[in-house]
Amino acid sequence: MSYELDEIGGDDLSFLRRKSRPEAPKGADPLRLVDLFAGSGGLTLGAMESCRTLGIGLEVRLAMELDEEVRGVYDLNFESLLKDNRADVRSRFDREPGQKLSAAELKTQQEVGKVDILVGGPPCQGHSDLNNHTRRRDKKNELYMVMIRAVEVLKPTYVLIENVQGVRRDHGEVLERATWWLSEKLRYSVEHRLVRMIDIGVPQKRVRHILVAARGRNVEEVLNFSPREPPRTLEWAIADLLEIAPRSPFDIAALLTPENQKRAKYLLENGKYDLPNRLRPPCHRDNPSHRYTAMYGRLKWEEPAHTITTGYGSPGQGRYLHPSKPRTLTPHEAARVQFFPDWFEFGENPSRRLLGHCIGNAVPPKLAFSVLVRLLHKRVASTMPQTPQGEAA
The missing domain is CATH 3.90.120.10 (DNA Methylase, subunit A, domain 2)
Structure with missing residues (x-):
């Protein structure tokens, strides 16, 4: 298999115009997803479509969203197996990386169980160039580190964190600290860079900072998207x-x-x-x-x-x-x-x-699809039976 899996279901336009809801992707050994700061579910939808493309099942173990109304939209579209999900994410991940697990974190670890994919888009207003009041110094910028604590607690195989470009210039160096914890303390392969949405087929001039990490797999080329010419209009x-x-x-x-x-x-x-x-x-x-x-x-x-x-x-x-x-x-x-x-x-x-x-606050589902289909395709390829050299396939 190659990385040329760039269309959802083989045809992005048919995906966008479809009126009927497709069945959730199914498989004998479904991957287990946790989505923090879930919003209306852009990352979850992208993850589901990547699994559908690769013939893998997916189940959502936990999805947390603080806004009650927005969470209601998520519930309309996805099933989360854990329903205690409307609280602040810090109610489940309430300590700093490196600290002993709290009672809430131990309970979450037990309830969620094995996790294959952890995704999240922590609030980005504090990093945004449109924020002229608390830019780079907003206390909410530290919510990025909640994702790292969740990695420490849940030990997922794959991690995807989305944010605005300004996260690279945070005065608290949240990106540098997150990368150090993932790579040096938690032993993940880590890559992060800016991704232009037009390069993955999204018809808007949006640029986002993406961090990916994986245990036991190199992620060096996962975010290396070639310019799409011409871009979609x-x-x-x-x-x-x-x-x-x-x-x-x-x-x-x-x-x-x-x-x-x-x-x-x-x-x-x-x-x-x-x-x-x-x-x-x-x-x-x-x-x-x-x-x-x-x-x-x-x-x-x-x-x-x-x-x-x-x-x-x-x-x-x-x-x-x-x-x-x-x-x-x-x-x-x-x-x-x-x-x-x-x-x-x-x-x-x-x-x-x-x-x-x-x-407006959503992560384009095509982003999660484009990144995760690359990460998961490596997993699928590594589990496929290998044909001995010299024998016919």
């Missing part, structure tokens, strides 16, 4: 949704203010993608050297989308105006760009706040 992802009937909040764009309606119409009528300063709010207009050219901007059909955040419904928070309609992206369109398939459920009547958090 916004048109590839959402062109079929252009005339979809808006029957629910999922397919209705946020209501624009009169000022933003004028801005959106100006861009369309004049064939422009960047709003001129004279039409921007005073905070931009009075500072002609500002660098926020993407804000109030229009997306292009023939390019990948800009990074989807929780603010994808507001033109003042990024380049989120539709290429050919005087509106922002709908939640459905944003979910497609984030690589959530149409069958994924967000609830019967979800609020815009909930949709924003579930979609």
Whole structure:
């Protein structure tokens, strides 16, 4: 087998447009997954699709998410065998790496049992370049080390941690400490680097920092993704949704203010993608050297989308105006760009706040798929019977 397993189910576009939920991947010896800081389940979904591609079963032993509503979306889409999962992850992993296991950690270890894959996307706002208040110094940045403590407690075979680029510049050197603990103390092979989403087939200009680790396997080349030329475009992802009937909040764009309606119409009528300063709010207009050219901007059909955040419904928070309609992206369109398939459920009547958090804070499932299919393909290959040299296969 090679690493050329880059399409979910053999066809990414069919995966995204599928309306019916596929059965969970099954196998005689299913892998056991733990997802911390799980959100709506982007990492879990990617893990499931990697197992499906390789013919491996998967079961979710534990998935923890603090936000009750977001956790409800996770529950709609996945089954977690342990239901005490709405508390802070520190209620189960409450000590620092190297310390004696606490009663809560011993209980978790016993309840969860053997773990094959540990994934997580610790809160990234403290590392984000968009955070002008506590960037690099936010106390939540230390939640990254909770993942390392979970590795120490659960001893998974594979580890995948996702975060923003800024984690590399944290003043507490959380990445350096995490890497040292994994490699020097826990004896994992560790690799970390920035991964461009366009290189793994996600149609957005998103860049994320990924750390992978494995016991007994070298992970040196796992994150070495070649540039995808040409990258997938916004048109590839959402062109079929252009005339979809808006029957629910999922397919209705946020209501624009009169000022933003004028801005959106100006861009369309004049064939422009960047709003001129004279039409921007005073905070931009009075500072002609500002660098926020993407804000109030229009997306292009023939390019990948800009990074989807929780603010994808507001033109003042990024380049989120539709290429050919005087509106922002709908939640459905944003979910497609984030690589959530149409069958994924967000609830019967979800609020815009909930949709924003579930979609904008998510890890694109294609990311977990692309990384884990490489890690797990090595496992599958190592367990396949070898044909003696000189004999016919």
